[in-house]
Amino acid sequence: MKTHFGRVLCLALLAATATAQGKPPPPPLPYDLAFEATAVPTDRLMRARLRMGPNQVDRMVFRIDPERHKNLRADGKLVVEGRSASWEPPRAGGSLRYEFRVDRLRNASSYDARISEQWAIFRGGDLFPPARVIAQEGSYSRSTLRLRVPEGWSIAVPYERLSKGTYRIENPYRRFDRPTAWMALGRLGVLRERIAGSNVTLAGPFRQKLRRDDLLAMLRWNLPSLRSVLGALPERMLVVGAGDPMWRGGLSGPASAFIHAERPLITPDGTSPILHELFHAASGAHATIDGDWVVEGLAELYSIELLVRSHTMSRARFDRMIRRIEARGAEAKLLGHDSHGASTARAITVLRKLDAELRGRTEQQKTLDDVVAELARKRQAVSTASFRATAEQVSGLDLATFFKTQVEPILERNRQ
Numbered sequence: 477m478k479t480h481f482g483r484v485l486c487l488a489l490l491a492a493t494a495t496a497q498g499k500p501p502p503p504p505l506p507y508d509l510a511f512e513a514t515a516v517p518t519d520r521l522m523r524a525r526l527r528m529g530p531n532q533v534d535r536m537v538f539r540i541d542p543e544r545h546k547n548l549r550a551d552g553k554l555v556v557e558g559r560s561a562s563w564e565p566p567r568a569g570g571s572l573r574y575e576f577r578v579d580r581l582r583n584a585s586s587y588d589a590r591i592s593e594q595w596a597i598f599r600g601g602d603l604f605p606p607a608r609v610i611a612q613e614g615s616y617s618r619s620t621l622r623l624r625v626p627e628g629w630s631i632a633v634p635y636e637r638l639s640k641g642t643y644r645i646e647n648p649y650r651r652f653d654r655p656t657a658w659m660a661l662g663r664l665g666v667l668r669e670r671i672a673g674s675n676v677t678l679a680g681p682f683r684q685k686l687r688r689d690d691l692l693a694m695l696r697w698n699l700p701s702l703r704s705v706l707g708a709l710p711e712r713m714l715v716v717g718a719g720d721p722m723w724r725g726g727l728s729g730p731a732s733a734f735i736h737a738e739r740p741l742i743t744p745d746g747t748s749p750i751l752h753e754l755f756h757a758a759s760g761a762h763a764t765i766d767g768d769w770v771v772e773g774l775a776e777l778y779s780i781e782l783l784v785r786s787h788t789m790s791r792a793r794f795d796r797m798i799r800r801i802e803a804r805g806a807e808a809k810l811l812g813h814d815s816h817g818a819s820t821a822r823a824i825t826v827l828r829k830l831d832a833e834l835r836g837r838t839e840q841q842k843t844l845d846d847v848v849a850e851l852a853r854k855r856q857a858v859s860t861a862s863f864r865a866t867a868e869q870v871s872g873l874d875l876a877t878f879f880k881t882q883v884e885p886i887l888e889r890n891r892q
């Protein structure tokens with residue numbers, strides 16, 4: 477028996493164990509797992525069901541939100557305690573059912589998930605909560621997503637469509653594959669186009685003024701530059717957008733992003749909210765421990781870098797914008813958690829210095845792009861230390877002095 481979270485890590489561990497004991501690795505044991513949800517706009521919820529085929533799963537322990545995941549019932553044994561729901565599915569298969577309250581306020585008056593009579597926008601990772609899976613060695617899920625919606629509604633998700641309303645969920649980084657991306661359901665305006673090797677979908681409710689065509693043009697100009705940095709883009713990407721009362725900002729998810737319909741494509745300080753979110757979505761780099769300054773700084777820096785590389789913005793204007801950003805961040809600390817505003821501006825300054833350091837000491841052979849490409853390749857959880865390790869690995873340089881003088885003195889590690 478073993479607990480597993482990540483397919484890559486787990487297979488590596490299995491291989492190592494098998495070699496050490498001279499035994500072959502256990503045979504792969506797939507089980508079918510169908511994530512199903514029906515939109516019920518009149519009750520402002522999604523009725524959700526996890527349907528599992530014959531399996532070797534002893535227990536799945538879900539981390540639920542008791543305010544949003546309600547009325548859980550299941551075949552087999554189910555114990556719900558606070559934020560934990562422990563399910564022992566029957567060996568022959570069975571299902572877990574619950575209701576998901578879609579609406580969630582992000583602050584006093586705006587939502588980061590919402591269902592109305594006409595549409596629903598939310599993260600799949602909230603609808604289907606994360607779980608720790610205790611199962612026989614070698615077992616992994618073959619997951620699908622099935623969405624049922626009222627007559628006249630469309631579905632926008634960044635997954636491969638198998639049949640009407642059914643999608644394949646495949647995450648090579650996990651053994652328990654679940655749909656975590658942003659989803660939009662409803663009476664939607666949808667644009668789909670292949671850009672830089674990725675099937676890009678832009679979706680927003682009708683009559684919500686999401687400027688899909690402007691967004692599409694913006695992505696056509698800039699995604700090729702993003703692909704050049706990262707090496708490859710996700711096979712599918714989704715941008716969902718809506719107006720009030722949704723939150724007036726941008727939020728990323730795996731291969732997907734939400735953007736408020738009234739956010740500009742480019743802000744007065746030269747950065748781009750949509751490119752910032754898509755950098756997060758496509759790079760997969762996420763902060764851990766004290767790495768938020770790195771992750772937010774990179775997203776903000778590349779949101780302006782991409783504009784100049786694609787000739788959307790002139791080099792002279794870029795230089796002016798960068799000077800302004802550096803002035804704004806001059807007195808700020810780097811924040812290990814919740815980096816924003818002046819702190820992210822400071823992070824841009826530090827990341828640009830690191831780029832200059834790499835270029836200067838490798839005769840222009842290595843740059844910050846190479847570090848970013850490696851973070852994206854590893855879908856890395858980024859701390860200050862792991863960022864330094866990746867930069868050193870990519871460049872072959874010792875960066876101890878750089879981090880000791882340019883990062884450590886201004887890094888605020890504790891949560892504010």
Ligand SMILES: [Zn+2]
Nearest residue numbers: 752756772775
């Ligand atoms: Zn961000």
